[in-house]
Amino acid sequence: KLLLDADGVTRIAEAIRAAFPDAPPDVIVIDPIRNLFDGGPDGGGENDNTAMMFFLKDRVEVLREAVNPDAGVILAHHTRKAAKHQVKDDPFLALSGASALRGFYTSGLLMHRPDEDSTQRRLEIELRNGPALPGKLIDKVAGRWVELNPMNERLVRKEVGAKFDAERLRKHDVILGMLLDEAAGERLYTAMQFAETFENRGGLGSKHTIRERLSVLATKGFVKFLRDPSSFGYPVTRSRFGYLCVEGMQFGLPVEEVDPATGEVTTSARPVLPSHFKCPQSGLSLQVENPAVWVYQDGSEDDLTHMSEA
Missing domain, CATH: 1.10.10 (Arc Repressor Mutant, subunit A)
Structure with missing residues (x-):
């Protein structure tokens, strides 16, 4: 099992350079974090903000510096178990290691299902250094995610x-x-x-x-x-x-x-x-x-x- 530990960073960087010999990639994607997570010497899990910050700074940032310092990084991550009202009030707190993550990324997207009996999802948007953006109502149609008209969403009962x-x-x-x-x-x-x-x-x-x-x-x-x-x-x-x-x-x-x-x-x-x-x-x-x-x-x-x- 590959981990993004000190040895894993070196191996992955070498593999990326071998795959892109002419020019480094513009985007590095880790999907999902859970499969590569290394919480550091204390062995903390994803819900541990200290362990998450270690992973982001000492693993993800180091990998980007080794591959292409100007590359963008996309991190796919799971949410922890949270009550519906908690997700509704502050969706991004549902992320495992939320405090560390929210202080690291420049923009975040979170998809959740408010109604378990419906296929529709809410796509929440968070910008670290920008204005608040309204969420979107989406659903998968013919194998593709499409945006739905929020005016059609029932708000009461x-x-x-x-x-x-x-x-x-x-x-x-x-x-x-x-x-x-x-x-x-x-x-x-x-x-x-x-x-x-x-x-x-x-x-x-x-x-x-x-x-x-x-x-x-x-x-x-x-x-x-x-x-x-x-x-x-x-x-x-x-x-x-x-x-x-x-x-x-x-x-x-x-x-x-x-x-x-x-x-x-x-x-x-x-x-x-x-x-x-x-x-x-x-x-x-x-x-x-x-x-x-x-x-x-x-x-x-x-x-x-x-x-x-x-």
Whole structure:
């Protein structure tokens, strides 16, 4: 196991010079400190500020001087166990050996998770010789860390709000599933008739609640409408929008057909394609350009991801 002790400093410096024969590196990264930590003759640990100061001055600084005195140094370090409120009040005190570290670095970044049930992290920023900077809300999306809009962060009653969010997503998922199942059973509905038919079923609540959820789903593009369902044996409705339609909806079960000449078995289905959608800006019923291509409104992709995970 390699330690950044006196012998380790010499060996690492030689290895760096061998790897960069033409010019020394501009940045030296130690990730994490724990794997190379040497607390000095007293053998102190990372939480010992005296041992941490020894490591920083007698090991890290000596290594930089040996490699490139002008090089920047990045240190990756773990936090110690601390209560949530302590991390919130002064995040950088949660670092092991915090006092020594904070007197050594010129800038610090600390990432922590305020809510264990959420994937979002807080990125705290500390400048030794600069103005205070606000923290950032970040999350990993498609394998990359991205900054989130802090205005979307719930500040009051977070746990209760998260439960309400989850319940809304559950109702959305149930409604979409019901529409698919009903269409497979050769049953189509207008928004009002669906709300009245499934009132207090599947945990959806009253017909008014169902109508509200359908309205939101239509605005986001999860629900569209079919004005003329006569090909399915349904009359044209006087409803403002038409019959409810969701992506992948099929009328009745798929039917297997056998080619008498070749004996080939094919499966045919009757897709229910939308003719109109709800404009997210005006709320008006507008005609769909291409019924075969389902388009969601901008910003609805996250809802779709959460609903697919539900």
